[in-house]
Amino acid sequence: MNSPTESVILLVEGSSRGRDEKHYGLTQRDHRVIAVENSDQALNVLAAESPSVIISDLNAPGIDGLRLMGVALGRNPEVGVILMTGPGSMGLAVAAMKEGAYDVLEKPVYVEKLAAEIEKILDRQRIVQENQELLHQLDTRYGFENIVGRSASMQRIREQILQIADTQSTVLIFGESGTGKELVAHALHHGSSRRNSSFVPVFCNALSEGVIESELFGHEKGAFTNAVKTYRGRFELADGGTLFLDEVGELSPSTQVKLLRVLQERKFQRVGSGNWLQTDTRVIAATNRDLEAEIESGRFREDLYYRLRVVTLSLPPLRERKEDLPLLIDHCIRRFGEREKKPIERIDPQALELLSTYHWPGNVRQLENCIEGMIVMGTGKTLTVADVPEFIRHTRPASTAIPLNNGPDRLDRQDRPDDLSPDFIRYLAGKIAEQRNVPVRSITDRALAVLAEVGGSMDGASLRRCLETMVLLVEGDGLDVEDIPAEFLPERSGHAEADGEEEDGVDIRVGMSMQEGERRLIAATLAACGRNKARTARVLRIGQRTLFRKIKAYHLE
Numbered sequence: 001m002n003s004p005t006e007s008v009i010l011l012v013e014g015s016s017r018g019r020d021e022k023h024y025g026l027t028q029r030d031h032r033v034i035a036v037e038n039s040d041q042a043l044n045v046l047a048a049e050s051p052s053v054i055i056s057d058l059n060a061p062g063i064d065g066l067r068l069m070g071v072a073l074g075r076n077p078e079v080g081v082i083l084m085t086g087p088g089s090m091g092l093a094v095a096a097m098k099e100g101a102y103d104v105l106e107k108p109v110y111v112e113k114l115a116a117e118i119e120k121i122l123d124r125q126r127i128v129q130e131n132q133e134l135l136h137q138l139d140t141r142y143g144f145e146n147i148v149g150r151s152a153s154m155q156r157i158r159e160q161i162l163q164i165a166d167t168q169s170t171v172l173i174f175g176e177s178g179t180g181k182e183l184v185a186h187a188l189h190h191g192s193s194r195r196n197s198s199f200v201p202v203f204c205n206a207l208s209e210g211v212i213e214s215e216l217f218g219h220e221k222g223a224f225t226n227a228v229k230t231y232r233g234r235f236e237l238a239d240g241g242t243l244f245l246d247e248v249g250e251l252s253p254s255t256q257v258k259l260l261r262v263l264q265e266r267k268f269q270r271v272g273s274g275n276w277l278q279t280d281t282r283v284i285a286a287t288n289r290d291l292e293a294e295i296e297s298g299r300f301r302e303d304l305y306y307r308l309r310v311v312t313l314s315l316p317p318l319r320e321r322k323e324d325l326p327l328l329i330d331h332c333i334r335r336f337g338e339r340e341k342k343p344i345e346r347i348d349p350q351a352l353e354l355l356s357t358y359h360w361p362g363n364v365r366q367l368e369n370c371i372e373g374m375i376v377m378g379t380g381k382t383l384t385v386a387d388v389p390e391f392i393r394h395t396r397p398a399s400t401a402i403p404l405n406n407g408p409d410r411l412d413r414q415d416r417p418d419d420l421s422p423d424f425i426r427y428l429a430g431k432i433a434e435q436r437n438v439p440v441r442s443i444t445d446r447a448l449a450v451l452a453e454v455g456g457s458m459d460g461a462s463l464r465r466c467l468e469t470m471v472l473l474v475e476g477d478g479l480d481v482e483d484i485p486a487e488f489l490p491e492r493s494g495h496a497e498a499d500g501e502e503e504d505g506v507d508i509r510v511g512m513s514m515q516e517g518e519r520r521l522i523a524a525t526l527a528a529c530g531r532n533k534a535r536t537a538r539v540l541r542i543g544q545r546t547l548f549r550k551i552k553a554y555h556l557e
Contacts, residue, residue: 007122008049011035012042012056013084014063022055025111031118038062043071050076052125053118058085058092058104066096073100073381077345078128080121084109098380100345120349127326147183148331149324153316157184164311165191170263172248172308173286175315176439177544178363181286182246184313188284189242197241200234205250205545212255214271223272235268238281248308249289249300250543260304283308288543318360318367325356328364332371333383342375347383354385358392359478361534422448429467429479443479450481454488462488473535519554522547526556 009031013019016037023035034049036042039062045051054072058065069081080102085093093104102121105113130150147158164171165188173181182201189199207215214223218233234243245251251259262268263283267276285308294300318324329347337344347355360366374387385393422445429443451466466488470479506524508517522540529535537547551557 007031007053007118008051009033009118010042010045010049010051010054010056012039012054012063012065012068013037014057014060022109022111022114026115026118029115039064039068042068046072046075051079053080053082053121055082055084055114058083058089058096066092066099069096069099069101073345078125080118080125082114082117082121097348097382097384100381102346102348102382124326124346128330130327147180147187148328149321150327151316151321151324153321154324157313157315160313161187161191164188166193167311168282170282170308170310171284171313172311173284173313173315175286175288176317176363177288178365179315179317180364181288181315182244184315185242185244185246185284185286189244189282192242192282194241194282198238199242199244200238201244201246202234203246203545205247205543206549208549209252209255212251213258216255217258217268217270219271220273223270227272230270233268233270235262235279235281236277238279240280242282242284245283245285247287247289247543247545248285249287249291249294250546253299253301256301256304260301260307263304263307318363322356325367326352328367329355329371332368333375336372336375340375342378343381344375344378344383345381348385351383351385351388354388354392422452425451425463425467428464429471432464432467433471444481447479447481447484450484454484472539473529515554518550519556522550522554523556526551 009026011019011022011026011033013022013035014037019035019037023033026033034045034051036045042054042056042063051072054068056065056068057063065083069083072079072081081100083093083096083101083104084107085104086107096104103117105117147154147161149155161184171185171188173184175181185201186199189195202215204212214231214233216233216235218236219227219231221227221230245259258268262279266280267278269276291300291305295302295305318328329352333344333347336342355367355370362369370389370392371383373389374383378387425448426443433439451463466485469485470483473483506517506520508520522536525536525539526533529539533544533547533551537544540547542550
């Protein structure tokens with residue numbers, strides 16, 4: 001591929017006047033332009049040159065733009081093709097986009113428009129080239145092939161991995177679900193002296209308390225019912241290598257004690273055995289929880305926390321590194337296109353822009369699933385807006401989001417001010433989010449306006465209850481009008497009382513088993529959250545996998 005300073009533009013246009021104007025205008029912008037008048041001449045140029053961009057008539061005397069594009073893309077899949085067409089050729093234009101054209105422009109096409117499109121193509125090519133070079137440099141040695149991104153935060157993560165990979169220190173990785181914690185753990189293992197030994201993952205939130213101990217430490221034959229043979233646990237399997245504990249915050253208190261002992265003494269016992277086994281295992285743990293808050297609430301041991309966090313890595317959510325989206329999407333297209341044997345090579349600018357406006361609550365994992373689905377369902381060589389999932393295409397544009405911490409540092413009034421100001425609402429929402437340990441960072445201006453209006457009829461307790469409900473049920477990291485509970489809005493308030501309905505509750509009685517009480521609580525919370533499992537897990541303050549397991553166990557599907 002040509003470097004940006006020596007980009008070659010192949011211009012194919014039948015009109016000598018139009019060809020000369022474009023040749024002159026693009027040459028003035030430091031491009032090397034080869035201008036020809038028909039497809040045969042263009043094919044001769046392609047035999048000798050490798051242009052970065054081809055600008056061609058789509059269908060004109062002596063010019064077959066689709067055929068020319070097919071030849072060019074066959075030789076260089078990264079070449080950007082811009083086709084020009086007259087009015088009334090939309091059918092051909094759609095076909096051209098499906099076959100891999102970067103854009104189809106309706107005549108008259110001016111130099112300024114072409115120059116802007118060329119810069120977009122060259123920027124995309126630079127991104128692809130940088131991605132390939134980066135992967136080539138880092139893949140073999142450090143296992144970075146799936147840790148994609150050139151943002152400052154991801155560059156910092158790579159530097160930290162390089163610094164700590166070849167040490168024996170325990171590492172604790174923080175990050176939301178889907179941010180790539182397991183990939184980072186793999187890279188740490190791959191870059192260490194233990195790379196030739198086993199990397200053994202344990203998904204703590206997928207194992208019940210009765211199973212996790214045997215999984216970690218193994219058991220002897222006859223240790224319990226169905227223990228028909230000796231079982232080697234994960235610590236034994238990872239001896240000499242790396243043990244990855246994903247979602248370590250889900251471990252029960254009793255398992256936390258046993259894990260702490262292994263980290264302190266480097267030895268353990270199988271279940272049902274009195275013999276101590278030595279272990280030479282490096283432990284890497286990961287969590288999507290705030291473990292310091294878990295310590296304060298008594299759900300996580302402080303001494304284990306400090307044993308695990310000898311070295312820490314914090315992975316940013318995708319919404320905080322949107323500049324990495326083009327690289328990530330290009331990586332996914334190559335990966336899934338090759339796996340599915342689909343000839344899809346790129347994504348058009350409009351589809352990329354649409355994906356960039358989405359907030360990606362599931363982070364990189366959700367993006368990968370999205371692109372995989374687009375690849376499987378795609379029919380042409382280019383992913384277009386039509387291939388973007390409907391839920392993203394129909395996501396409303398976000399209004400202005402105001403950081404919650406933009407409010408005053410403190411409020412002297414404990415209830416609410418007489419004039420319910422946006423500053424007060426923002427401050428109160430921020431304090432509630434902090435107390436509830438929910439990562440809500442912003443509230444939109446229109447939500448503030450509605451709350452300020454309806455809040456005039458609320459007392460302080462009602463306003464707090466409204467904001468608490470919004471914070472606990474929010475999806476993503478920002479509050480908006482749609483998150484305001486209907487019961488607090490004027491047109492809906494009082495409906496429940498008018499209908500004789502009682503406040504939501506769970507019928508739990510003395511003498512009822514804990515399992516039945518838990519089943520009823522989960523069922524009621526699922527119903528209150530509209531069967532949105534992510535919200536339900538947040539309200540119940542349990543992991544989503546834990547919730548899925550309990551839903552299945554209690555037949556609440």
